[in-house]
Amino acid sequence: MDENRFEEIRVHAIGAIERTTSSSGLYEVKVSILGKHGKVSELMREMGKLSKEDRPLFGKRVNELKEELEAAFSAKEEQLKRQEWEERVQSEELDLTLPGPKAFRGRLHPVTLVIQEIVSIFQRLGFSVRTGPLIESDDYNFKALNFPEDHPARDMQDTFFIDEHHVLRTHTSPIQIRTMESEKPPLRILAPGMVFRCDSDMSHLPQFHQIEGLWIDEKVSMANLKGTISFFARTFFDQSVKVRFRPSFFPFTEPSAEVDCSCPRCGGQGCRMCGHSGWIEIAGCGLVHPNVLSYCGIDPKKWQGYAFGLGIERMAIIKYNIEDIRLFMENDLRFLEQFRV
Amino acid sequence: MKISLKWLNEYIDVSNFLSSPHELANRLTHAGLEVEEIQSRRKDYENVLVGEILQKERHPDADRLTVCQVTTGVGIVHQIVCGAKNHNVGDRVALALPGAVLPGNFTIKNSRIRGVDSGGMLCSEKELGLADESEGIIILDRKMALGQPLAEAMGLDDVTFELKVTPNRSDCLSHYGLAREISCLLGVALRTSFRPAKTSNLSTREKMGLDVREVRHCPRYAGAFVSGVKIGESPEWLRSRLNSIGMKSINNVVDVTNFVMMELGQPLHAFDAAFLKDSKIIVELSKNQEKFVTLDGTELTLTGEELVIRDGAKPVALAGVIGSLNSGVREETVDLFIESAYFLPSTVRRTSRKFGIETDSAYRFARGVDPEGVLRALDRACELICEVAGGEIFKDPYDVYPSPFVQEKIVISLSFVEERLGYKIEEELFTTWMKRMGCKVHQDVGSQLFEVVPPPYRVDLALAEDLVEEFGRLNGYENIPEVLPESKGEPQRDQLTFLLEGEVSRLAREMGYAQAINYSFVSATMHEPILQSKESLKRAGLGWEASHPIALRNPLNEDLTEMRLSLLPGLIHNVVHNFRHGNLCGRLFEVGLVVDKPEDQGDYRHFRRLALIAWGNEVGLWSSQGEVPLVFDVKTALGDILKSMGGARLQWNKEGVAPSFLHPGQWSHLKYENRNIGILGKLHPEFSERLKIKTECVVAEINLDLLFVGMPRAVKAAPIGKFPGVERDIAFVVPNTISAGMVQEAIQKAGGKLLRRVDIFDTFKSDDLGNDRRSLAYRLFYQDFEKTMTEDQISALQKEVIDRVCQKFSIAVR
Structure with missing residues (x-):
């Protein structure tokens, strides 16, 4: 047995492995040593020339060499792979202080958010939503709501006229009428929508949104109305908010009230938003006038009801601290994108 | 309306509230008479006192200035440097001390003027806001007490309320009327000092003819003849009363009629009798095409529907609204005919609105004056005219009142009130408030029912419900408890379109679009590109019938004149705004209604629409990748929204020509289940350049009514397959x-x-x-x-x- 040949192959192989710098190079070396025609296989083939007695020992020595070299290859392979991954990830380094691409933030308009929230609050009391047209006949917008023709109550709302008998609805109350005409009591409905007033200044837009609530049942009182609005104000603003009623006048309710809630911004201490009064007006309401019920074919002796109306923009102003009403109509992304939900 | 507390004090003692007007304002506000503003002149003159000049010397360093020692009471002396020339030792002067804030927000401080300390200012009339121009400082009456606040000393301590009177409370449109309300609220008695006027032996009825031909429009007409007046300036008390509520003094007679209107709420009219042809007054409807010149010189053409007051030849007043140019009181006027009437509210309102003439008189008549107060006001006016302008009142005034007003009784039970207010009420409490309000209350023995007759000036009270409100309000709304209601009914489903619109909005938001809400009306300029593309949009399922958009009869301005037929003008306008304000790229959507009216038939039709708009590229500034044209972005978003709604079979194809505002090579119709429901395209580059949108801008609009047909569609889960593909x-x-x-x-x-x-x-x-x-x-x-x-x-x-x-x-x- 030629000890030197074993040693020669071993030294050559180990040297070649050490010198290799890439996985692909290592593979070539591996083929030249351990491959079908590699040096170790050559050695193996020489075993045939040996005597029977020498063969086992020789075979054992070859296997030992093969195992040793395979282990060396594996170790080197592992090392090279690690090295190569490292190099690759290093080359892929990014400066993450650079900004990412512009993300378009989908948003709902604050008016929609407020409507959705109000609807979800009143849904807990069993209310459901109804809507109606923007152009209303004089009958629906005024007459049915107990505004007689040539009555000064009509001056309370600056009206956009479309033709002799049609207006842009000045409130969402016509939806009450439409519902009472087409559905039977008991009723619990909410009517959100766009309304129009021929008026524009720092605190008035000619187009804004209201939500109207109507509850018709056999026994409905001002106490019920106060309970409902109080529940709403506490849920919408803050649990600590208090509600007070002030007498007022609307042709379609009797008694009528305007609703103030303790200012959610300052907790009633007085701030700019509440005009330093600690109270802020949020709604108009009252018990449905018997003339309105009769007009809709509902017997006022059997049924009673309450109705209330809230200004959506006003709610949004209070809730989101919006200082300029023009923002509602400009649709500026810098404004809209703030309303994350 | 403006209310002067000092004036009010003539009829009820409110002197205590002069120093704490908020208390009274609160009480009124919580009784339904909202005090919107409190103006206190007393506050204007805080720290301005009556002083006396003890010593006056030349300023050592300035010829034009004097150094005065001014006292405001024993032992208190202030050194004041003054620039006026008209003051002398011993004069009483108005001294503004440090802390005073004079009209025009002029704050008084301690100062040093050319080396001499000055502890305040001696004021002129102009500086006190009492005159537009004045020379020198104001020299006060020697009788004014030293150290007294100037406001008190000069009677400038009035407080005025801006009172918001709801249309139902015409009874509170006067000082006496409000005093009556306060008397009820506070339980304090009224001071009534009206006494009948002294008349001469001559008769109004002999001097003047009267013929009321329209009793329906004029249920009551009264008038008296006053002879021998001398027109001139009103006395100080009268001018100051009118000034205190912001009314200008005109002459003594007109001032009296205005004063009585603001005192009693009854509008009056004084005719110069010399102008009344044939010494005759006729109350009737106008003649069609008749001309009428108002006292401010406007010529009107009457239509035969207006109630007019005429003499033997011509109309001399639009009843209750305004007098004519040639019948009013002039300097030369000697004889008067004073009118006090009850005109039908709707008649007056119609005339006032038709001609756009809003007067204090029309305002009160339209809301309904006290039909029983007509004569008292006439009497009061005649008496005051004689007092301030001389003359004599003829006896036998006219009072045509064929069917006197009867206040109907209202029958009501306590349980009716309790049921509506939601709390228990003591019988006595109820009757007490009703009586304090001026009602007559009657209850049959053993009956649960009250018969309540409201006073005639409460023309708003007719139903039991009205009394519920009165009781509730007088007893205090704060006594209403909070009780959640209960219902036997089953909750219903929301209106479907509301749900579907909400769903579409949420989907658009998910695609990165922010919701816009625009005006439902647009300007003609904004609308024009849409109107030009009528045919193409019609093919896209976004059509309309009318040849013109619906116009507002009374637009606010020329930017908002007609009802939109598409959501795109608004959104494009939003992009112009955003781009101009530095939002160089973005995505907006809107869900809304457009309105149309076919020429031939009457009904207005509302259509639901969804529109998207995208502008600018989303790629960051430092990198450049992703070259897919923007129009595909919007296509993906729109397609995804429709598919998520459950829509099947979307096709993109174009038929005919592109709308003029779109790029003819980058647009498409959208077909949904074989029906065109919308359009997609990039704005024509020429159009966006004109709008100064210096980036790509893509729009899409779809007809939601068509999309919503058969929706919502139930989700039916389909298999996804286990075998390899x-x-x-x-x-x-x-x-x-x-x-x-x-x-x-x-x-x-x-x-x-x-x-x-x-x-x-x-x-x-x-x-x-x-x-x-x-x-x-x-x-x-x-x-x-x-x-x-x-x-x-x-x-x-x-x-x-x-x-x-x-x-x-x-x-x-x-």
């Missing part, structure tokens, strides 16, 4: 006239249901292909949910697809 690619060489979508559709059709997906993954042009052809490469995905497909089966299918597509378009595989 296989991908095959094909490329066709296609003439430019055939769209990628047409080829894709044909592939899908040929592949049948086992062809689960077709995606285009490459398109290119080359010299080899020529200018008029391109290569379109598709990836097909086959999958059988029941079993693994065999190679033969797939090859056969693929061959079928290739053959049929090639045959259909006469094209070849590349």
Whole structure:
């Protein structure tokens, strides 16, 4: 047995492995040593020339060499792979202080958010939503709501006229009428929508949104109305908010009230938003006038009801601290994108 | 209306509130008479006192200035440097001390003027806001007490309320009326000092003729003749009363009529009797085409519907609204006919609105004056006229009142009130408030019912419900408890369109679009590109019938004149705004209504729309990648929204010409289940350049009414298949006239249901292909949910697809 040949192959192989710098190079070396025609296989083939007695020992020595070299290859392979991954990830380094691409933030308009929230609050009391047209006949917008023709109550709302008998609805109350005409009591409905007033200044837009609530049942009182609005104000603003009623006048309710809630911004201490009064007006309401019920074919002796109306923009102003009403109509992304939900 | 507390004090003691007006204001506000503003002149003159000049010397360093020692009481002396010339030792002066804030927000401080300390200022009338111009400082009456606040000393300590009187409370449109209300609220008695006027032996009825021909429009007409007046300036007390509520003094007679209107709420009119032809007054409707010149010189053409007051020849007043130019009181006037009437509220309002003439008189008549107060006001006016302008009142005033007003009784039970207010009420409390309000209350022995007769000036009270409100308000709304109601009814479903609109909005938000809400009206300029494209939009399912948009009769301004027929003008306007304000790219959507009215039939029709708009590219500034044109972004968003709504079969194709505002090469109709429901396209570059949108801008609009048909669609989960699928690619060489979508559709059709997906993954042009052809490469995905497909089966299918597509378009595989 030629000890030197074993040693020669071993030294050559180990040297070649050490010198290799890439996985692909290592593979070539591996083929030249351990491959079908590699040096170790050559050695193996020489075993045939040996005597029977020498063969086992020789075979054992070859296997030992093969195992040793395979282990060396594996170790080197592992090392090279690690090295190569490292190099690759290093080359892929990014400066993450650079900004990412512009993300378009989908948003709902604050008016929609407020409507959705109000609807979800009143849904807990069993209310459901109804809507109606923007152009209303004089009958629906005024007459049915107990505004007689040539009555000064009509001056309370600056009206956009479309033709002799049609207006842009000045409130969402016509939806009450439409519902009472087409559905039977008991009723619990909410009517959100766009309304129009021929008026524009720092605190008035000619187009804004209201939500109207109507509850018709056999026994409905001002106490019920106060309970409902109080529940709403506490849920919408803050649990600590208090509600007070002030007498007022609307042709379609009797008694009528305007609703103030303790200012959610300052907790009633007085701030700019509440005009330093600690109270802020949020709604108009009252018990449905018997003339309105009769007009809709509902017997006022059997049924009673309450109705209330809230200004959506006003709610949004209070809730989101919006200082300029023009923002509602400009649709500026810098404004809209703030309303994350 | 403006209310002066000092004036009010004539009829009820409110002197305590002069120093704490908020208390009274609060009480009124919580009784339904909202005090919107409190103006206190007392506050204007805080720290301004009556002083006396003890010593006056020349300023050592300035010839024009004097140094005065001014006392405001024993032992208190202030050194003041003064620039006036008209003051002398011993004069009483108005001294503003440090802390005073004079009109015009002028704050007084301690100062040093050319080396001499000055502890305040001696004021002129101008500086006190008492005159527009004045010379020198004001020298006060010697009788004024030293150290007294100037406001008190000069009677400038009045407080005025701006009172918001709701249309039902015409009884509170006067000082006496409000005093009556306060008397009820506070339980304090009124001071009534009206006494009948002294009359001469001459008779009004002999001097003047009166014929009321329209009793329906004029239920009561009274008038008296006053002879020998001398027109001139009103006395100080009268001028100051009118000034205190912001009314200008005109002359003594007119001032009296205004004063009585603001005192009692009854508008009056004084005619110069010399102008009344035939010494006759007729109350009747106008004649059609009759001319009338108002006292401010406006010529009106009457229509025969207005109630007028006329003499023997001509109309001399629009009843209750305004007098004529040639019948009013002048300097030379000697004899008067004073009118006090009850005109029908709706008659006055109609005339006032028709001509746009708003007067204090029309305002009160339209709301309803006290029909029983007509004579008292006439009497009061005559008496005051004689007092301030001399003359004598003729006896026998006219009072045509054929059917005197009867206040109907209201029958009401306590339980009726309790049921509506929601709390228990003591009988006595109820009757007490009713009586304090001026009602007569009667209850039959053993009956649960009250008969309540309201006072005649409460024309708003007719129903039991009205009394519920009165009791509730007087007793205090704070006594109403909070009780959640209960219902026997079952909650209903929300209106479907509301739910679907909400769903569409949420989906658009998910696609990165922010919601816009625009005006429902637009300007003609904004509308024009839409109107020009009527035919093309109609083909897109976004049509309308009318030849003109619906116009507002009374637009606020020329930017908001007509009802929109599309959501796009508003959104485009928003992009212009955003771009101008530095939002160089963005995505907006709007869900809203547009309105149309077909010419021939009457009904206004509302259509629901969704519109999207995208501008600018989303790629960051430091990198450049993603060259897909913007129009595809919007297409994806819109397609995704529609698919998420459950919509099936969307097709993009264009028919006819593009709307003029869109790029003719980058637009498409959107077909949904074989029906055109919308349009997509990039704004025409010329159009966006004109709007100064210096980036790509893509719009889309769809008809939601068409989309919502049959919605919501229930989700039915489909199997997704457990067996492996296989991908095959094909490329066709296609003439430019055939769209990628047409080829894709044909592939899908040929592949049948086992062809689960077709995606285009490459398109290119080359010299080899020529200018008029391109290569379109598709990836097909086959999958059988029941079993693994065999190679033969797939090859056969693929061959079928290739053959049929090639045959259909006469094209070849590349």
